[in-house]
Amino acid sequence: MLSPASRRKRPCSKRNATEGCVAVKRLWDYLVITFENLKIKYKFILFVSAIMCVFLLFTIAGLQYAFxxxxxxIYRKSSQVLSMSSDSVEKELQRIQDISFDIITDSVIMRETVHAKKETNRYEQYGIQTAISDRxxxxxxxxxxxxxxYLIDVTGKTYAAGNSIALSAEEEKARLVEMAAAREGANTxxxxxxxxxxxxxxxxxxxxxxxSMENLGTIVIRVDLAKMVAALPEEWEDTTGNMMMSTGEHVFFSEEDVAPFRSFDFSEQTKQGYSISELNGRRYFVTYVKTSFANWTYWHFIPFDAVFSSITKVKYSIIAAFIVLLLAVIATVIHFTRKITTPIEELVKTMRHIQKGDFAIAETLPPPPRHQxxxxxxxxxxTFMVQRINELIKENYEKQLLVKETEFKALQAQINPHFLYNTLESVNWLAKTNKQTQISQMVESLAYLLRNSVNVKDDIVTIRHEIDLVSHYVTIQKYRFEERLDFHIEVEEEVYDCCIPKLTIQPLIENAIHYALEKIIEPCTITxxxxxxxGAVFVTVEDNGPGMDxxxxxxLRRGEVQTRGTGIGLKNIDERTKLFFGEQYGLSIHSVQGSGTAVTVFLPYEKGEKQYVQSVAGR
Structure with a gap:
């Protein structure tokens, strides 16, 4: 059970927690209300500052991750470069090893060493020495x-070629001969x-x-390893490093003095890697690679500061530059927001006068700023809106009067289409009564053409509707040209219900009659x-007339040729087609002089004029 003291403490702690939450909520509400009531320029400054601070944090984290x-x-690349360097060194050593094989199998060397084993006079010995040295x-x-x-024969005599004329000591010579003999003809x-x-x-x-495999001597080749290493490409520009080679813990080559690196553990057993070590108070970036050529390990010691100090400087320089940029951005934002909000505040004061209906203030408004x-x-x-309000009211009233007057005059000048249709019906009835079939057919076709011309409700019709219209038009023209007009219709059944702009085919037939039929005496075929x-519909009007250049x-394409009849030119047809269906559709002309002309209208494969008109209206 809880003690009385414990029972007293628990309610107190709950009450303190509740009071703390209430205080935090009140503080948050106060900050929100204060921010909402701030002017736009202060909100903008706080907003940009917050974004820049968040961006700074992300930038620092990103830079840290990136670096x-x-x-x-860099570590991996350095290790790879060292591996490539070791490969280059070992390729050169392998080539020298191949040269040593060429030397021990050289016929001249072989012959002269055999002669050297025999008893010879001084002249013969001089000849042997000269031949071997030259070779x-x-x-x-x-x-x-x-x-x-160097060539050391079985008698111990040494023949030399190159920069040194003799080996340094008899002990070294004996050790080399002994090691070569242990390898039994293989290179060591x-x-x-x-x-x-x-x-x-x-x-x-x-x-x-x-x-016989008789021993004739020992070949010793001294390789300038320092020169070979110096010829390797530099891993780091303007940075000095020390390349070393070892077998186990024994270092047998070093570009620099090996004393500062005596404390380093060269017994690394992994094949390839890198590390950062501190030797004699100085940090080094160490890469190493172990090869199977002679079980050697290649080491590269680079002063850490020489490689990474510049990168560290870049890190802190970027952060410092970003902080300076943040301060500059905040100062710029303060200056910029003042330029934005000051004219807006002045404009708000003017709007309050306009709300009261005081349009006369437009005459006292200051000139607008010059900037765009x-x-x-x-x-x-x-300013323009206020000045134009009264003008627009007056102009609108005057325009309404003008529109009414124009409509009245248009009604006066308009011919009653019903009167015209009734007159044509009377002529048609009279022609049928007098058995004038041709006159009756011409009147019926003319009436059909007039009804379709006067009807301006539909801009898009079906190809079937256009063919019917053309058929009536051709009926009238056949009575004019008789057998000279040879007219054909070749329309696939599936395209009859496809959409086409109104009055597209009839003007093409009209142009074919004008530029083909009227220009020749022989019968003209129009198809x-x-x-x-x-996925597209092609409507073509062809003739076998004289053609056009x-x-x-x-x-014709530019609309510079005066049209006849309906007055609808090819340019008009092309523009209407593109307007209704898109720029990828339109009209094309192909004509060859003496062979006729073909005008093709390229349309989308869409059926049903009503559905198409509704879809266009919906857009």
Missing amino acids: TTYDQQ LSDYVSSEKYIHSI WVTADGSNRFLTAARQIRSYENL DEIGMLHRDF IKAYHQN AQFINK
Whole structure:
């Protein structure tokens, strides 16, 4: 059970928590209300400042992640570069190893070493020495990394070629001969301490005559390893590093003094990697790679500060620059918002007068700002609006009177279409009564054409409707031209219900009669073709008339040729087609002089004029 003291403490803690929540809520409500009541310029300043601060935090986090990733990439790249460098070194050493094989199998070397084993006089010995030295010099000159070559015969006599004329000590000579003999004709690499810039290859010469494998001597090649390493590409520009080679813990090559690196553990067993080590109070970026060529490990020590100090400076420089940019942006925002809000505040004062109906204030408004931004445009438009309100009221009244007067005059000048239709019906009835069939057919066709011309309700009709209209038009023209007009209709059944702008085909027939039939004496064939292909409809009017040249066709397209009859030119048809269906549709003309003309209208494959008109209205 709880003690009385505990029972007293628990309600108190709950009450304190509740009071704290209430205080936080009140503070939040106060801040929200205060922000909402601030002027626009202060809201804008706070909003931009908050965005910039959040952006700064994200930028710092992003930069930290990016530079960390970049550092990892540098580590891996450095390790890869060291691996490539070791491959380059070992390729050169492999080539020198191949040269040592060429030397021990060289016929001249083989012959002279055999002669050297025999008893010879001084003249013969001089000849042997000259022949061997000259041959060795040829091999030295063929390879830039070979410092010198020595041949030690079985008697202990040394033949030399290159930069050194003799080996340094008899102990070294004996050790090289012993190590070469242990390899039984295979190449062996002999390493020295870290201060030595040279690497030595030793190989025993054996006689392969009669497969005796008799020992004839030892070839020793001294390789300038420092020169070979110096020729490698620099991993870091303007940065000095120290490349080292070791076998286990024994360092046998170093570009620099090996003393500062004595405390480093060279017994790393992994094949490839990198690390950061501190040696003698200085940090180094260390990369290493172990190869199977001679079980060597290649090391590269680069002062850490020399590589990464510039990157660290860039990190802090970017952050500092961003902070300076933040302050500059805030100062710019303050100046900019004042320019925006001050004219708006003045405009608000003027609007209050306009709300009271005081339009006379427009005459006392200050001139609008010169700048062409939204604020300047708002001032100019507002001033123009106030000044034009009274003018528009008066102009609107005058226009209404003018419209009424124009409509009245138009009604007076309009011909009653019903009177015209009734008259044509009377003529048609009279022609039928007198058995004038041709006159009756012409009157009926004319009445049909007039009804369709006067009807302006539908801009889009079906191809079937257009064909009917053309048929009546051709009926009238046949009575005029008789057998000279050979008219044909070739329309696929599936395109009859497709949409086409009103009065499209009839003007094309009219042009074909004018530019083809009227220009020749012989019968003229005019054909209407309509077919569906690849989701589109092609309506073509062809004739076998005299054709047109390119210059005249261009005039037709531009609408520069005066039309006859309906007055609808090809340019008008093309523009109406593009207006209703899109820019990808329209009209094309193909004509060859002496072979006729073909005018094609390219339309979408859409059926039902009512549905199409409703869809256009819905847009």
